[in-house]
Amino acid sequence: MGITDMIASFILDSLDEADGVLELQRSDLAQRFNCVPSQINYVMSTRFSPERGYIVESRRGGGGYIRISRVQVDRETLLMHVINAIGSALDETSARAIAQNLVNSGALDSNTARLLTAATSHRALIKVSPALRDTVRADIFKQVLLYAV
């Protein structure tokens, strides 16, 4: 088993103990596993991505941290399907449609849907280059579903 998987399983264990929310320091963790700090970033992006049902927040500077939270199982079941279905790009029309569907199926209240639609609207993303726009829209959409629903 490589370092990445050891670190990942350590974090998984800690998450269990800590009831789903864990705050740690990148350099500590790196030291514990005897690897460079940037390895931790790799673990985060490959093992604790939103697609896998985790929220990762961090802060730099003195007293900085990395916080990992697991989304609730119930919610996970509810939303993972949608999040996975979205994939890596999402056009505006589909975004509206998905939001509307989530409202229809009771998974989203209509206010949230409205804001989600606003956040991923053409107007909000007008400055993003057209080539990237759908990708960014997908990221925002997924991030909001994970966090805010």
Add this chain to the structure above:
Amino acid sequence: MGITDMIASFILDSLDEADGVLELQRSDLAQRFNCVPSQINYVMSTRFSPERGYIVESRRGGGGYIRISRVQVDRETLLMHVINAIGSALDETSARAIAQNLVNSGALDSNTARLLTAATSHRALIKVSPALRDTVRADIFKQVLLYAV
């Protein structure tokens, strides 16, 4: 938790007790937290800026003081003010702070704030080129606020 956050939360508590207006002495506070006085200025400018909804006044010389007051305005005025104040770029830290402050002042419910924070998070915008990121964040933020009004 670093000194800055301890001082900030001490002030927040005192503000609550004191009904929104608080007068204190820089050197006292510094002594209480065992730090240099200029640390207090740092706390003021990073945690109690007007952007975050506070007014800080002060006076030098004998009997000098620092007065911190929390501003209260009605929801729509506040939202519009914020929308206008945001300008064309917004970094992630400020976005979070503004959202939190809008919650504190009752202009946003915490669900909306979470959504807003998620939609404008670093992770949601990671694919946007760094040069554009703060601009796009500002656009999304304003767009969502407009629909939240």
Add this chain to the structure above:
DNA sequence: ATCGTAAAGGTCAGAAAAAGTCAAAGATAC
């Protein structure tokens, strides 16, 4: 009134403490 001094608070730049990025080198799997 004026001046001097002590008692505040303000500024700014640099050091220190984190975390992030990215590309290249090394492994592994097929």
Add this chain to the structure above:
DNA sequence: GTATCTTTGACTTTTTCTGACCTTTACGAT
């Protein structure tokens, strides 16, 4: 063999903390 996944480290950015030096104000002494 080659494509994908890991590992590493040099460099960057953000945030906090500190101290040396500056400005403003109050209060007495003259």
